[in-house]
Amino acid sequence: MIRRIVATIMILLLGTVLLYMTSEMPRFGDPANPTNNELSARYMEDVIEDVNIPNIVTAIITDYRAYDTLGEATVLFAAIASVLAVLAMHSDSGRGTKLDE
Amino acid sequence: MNDFVLQTVTQILMPFIQVYGIFVVLNGHLSPGGGFAGGTILGASIILYALTVDVKAAEGIYPDERAEMVESASVLVFVLLGLISLMMGRNFLTNIGIFPSPETGTLLTGGFIMPVTLAIGAKVASTVITLFTHLFEEKKS
Amino acid sequence: MAEIFHVLLLTFLIVCAVAVAYIRDLLSAVILFAAYSLVMAIIWQQLDAPDIAMAEAAIGAGVTTLLFVVTISKTRRQE
Amino acid sequence: MNIIQGLVDNYFYFASIVIFLIGMHIMLTHSNMIKKIMGMNIMETAIFLFVVSIGYVDGGSAPIVIEGQTIRFINPLPSALILTGLVVGVSLTAFALSLVIELYKCYGTTDSDEIMAIRRREQ
Amino acid sequence: MNHLPIVVICTSLIGAFASPVLGKGRPWLPGILARIIVPANAVLLGILLAHVGDVGVFHYFVGGWAPPWGIALNVDYLSLYMAMAIHVISTIILVFARGDLGHEVRLDGHRWYYTLFLLLVAAMTALAFSNDFFNIFVFTEVATIAACALIAIKAYRECVEASFKYLILSTVGSGFILLALALLYMVTGHFNLSLVAGEMAAAAEAYPMNIMVALVLLIVGFGVKSAMFPLHVWLPDAHSSAPSPSSAILSGLVVKIYAVVLIRVILTVFGRGVLSTAPIAEMLLLLSSAAIIGGSLFALAQRDIKRLLAYSTVAQIGYIYLGISLLSESGTMGGLVHIFNHALMKTLLFLAAGAMIHQTGLRDITKLSGIAKKMPITMGVFSIGALSMVGIPGFNGFISKMYLATGAFEAGKPAFIIVILLSSLLNGLYYLPIVVRAFLGAPDEGEVFTRDRIPLSMTIPLVALGLACIYFGLIPGPLLELVRRAAEHLILL
Incomplete structure (x- = not known):
């Protein structure tokens, strides 16, 4: 019970800070935001020249930032390997045994 | 589940869902979608079949050994495509300039994007099915 | 007009999230979570990000819900 | 008043922060493990919503180039990254759920408090 | 030559991807593969280190796209130092695993074990080299999943429970990290660490809240993963219940790679300008002192040997953060050199x-x-x-403690020397009784110890680690030179 109250208070504190911060952020949807810089401009203007495909999002995930996508395929691989390993290892013997025996 | 209507509808719908999934994968670079969305749709179609018609039959379509092969092969293809550019003396995962890229707006455009999307699609579909069958059935391996 | 629609969708999201917290029947919570994911997909369509909208509709509402349902069928339904 | 005005202007950020907090609350205070994982998913999608709304531009359109047309697009980078993030989220969920199934077989419960109680009784 | 970092990461990944298929029906093959790949990569990293010595540090552009558009790898002395540490220690653990793993994990699980091990090594190496926020996030997730699975693969229910707790807390940490990098992207418009650092001054002027909150969220997020003091609750269960090779890599390397990423982010991205506006460094100093004392006190109360070692890790992570947050050159060097020294000692202790x-x-x-x-x-x-843990002169633990003490003195905070001395005393109180009892005590009734041999594949790594502890205690020169360059790079920025 105490744990729940402490967690709730911590989350309320965090929430106050985060919401206060939200009011000071760059305005939502404003074309003059810091994120709309030369970075996104290059993706939009040169995508045909650079990658030769019209879908900019696909161009980013499979070419500009393909290394991230490789990492992400690795996450999927890690997840499936983990699930198979855990389910296979616990399938029959050893289940429910305690550690110190 | 032994509902006749459900089974029939599923069997009629299956090919359409799969064709749509393949379409989403193949057209990922021209329209919204891509390996992730399309792969999930493909995987979901098999799961739908497993749930409504027969889990055992679905496993017959996609056995464990094949799943493990596809899992490993698809990621390996990704890494090896990256290493090809390394062999050609360019940086890892360099695309244009190494891989041919025909005119804009066609299916094969964009160098290695097509094979990469296919690999991701296969990987995601396979992962979804394997996760489902293993959590559902937990066979002995 | 679009703003009102957005606010409605966002309110629905918040209500869904709170409901997931308070419903003690896990299966109902999962179904609510699927609804939450679908609304999230609509919001992403509204934010002009169709790629994520498709992925979310397939992954969030489809696969994640399915995995939850399978897990609940293997374990206990009540919290 | 400034704060209220800021929150109203940034209503997408506001909503995603609220959902983030709700998700985290579910994750940290519920003892049922499946609920915890649901909270994890809600928290993650809230962050994804936050990131994607950073990329939104008023009057922008979906980032697909149409030949011969110059129109304003939304910022494509957050969308691309969140596509990756979604898959990471589902991987974590799947692994966590497989652990829950194993724990249910070992302890016969999906409640972490009950598992703690069982372990304390055994010691 | 410039491609070597990516070659190192890719060979580990290829090994991991191939292991499940190759190991089907041949459970010995993935182990051999791993024991070839990881040492070979250590050699490649040695070549890369020599190359960097010739041409200087450089950035590697993955996909040929320069930083704002693509992902850059940061090949500097810090990343090389970490990558070398990862591969050297992993090699030793892998040799040990050959003899030990059969007792901890069923034979048909070995292929999965080595798959996950190689994934973990690849992810940690990628984290050491990464110079891009989102890339860091992605590989953090790979490392988290692989580390959790390396615990849960042991067929005991305690392991599954510890793994689940670790996974849930790690996910909270990941959420914080993702939120923090979104906040940073929002005000700087970049994901690349160097470019974010370039925009930092202007952004801190215009949006101070965003920067501060992002900094705190990053510290909490990586703090959970690296078991910073009040956030360490998952560590004792996880590290004590895992199979011994897993415990060694988790305690020796995994918690530290997150610490290194956090250090790199705090010092190179935020820099002293932001750190001086709020008492972040002072908070870290207090927390790490609490970790050093608290971890040692908890360890004192343990009777399970692996649990004792796990709590000791909490204290030792405190040393690393203490050294860094002193913000002086010797302190940073002490913290960094302790990463490798503690990896040697703790791996040795867990394997023994x-x-x-x-x-x-x-x-x-x-x-x-x-x-x-x-x-x-x-x-x-x-x-x-x-x-070595206690810090007796002549062993490597002494070197890092000496640098930490010098750093505290340089920074004008001599109070922390007392913390270091006190913790050495506490370390002595819980480590030395084990040693004394083992050599001088009589066996309990019913326990008849007859002398027997452990397999050679377990003896060799133990002896090698023991010799390394003494070697780096007596001749720390080359290691310190490498660490000095890494620390200079961090401090100058």
């Missing part, structure tokens, strides 16, 4: 404990009295590790 558990099945330190008669070599190297 694993060997003892493997031979006797005993985990309770009070029952281990007289065990040196049965396992003189194991207990001998365990003593080396214990003495």
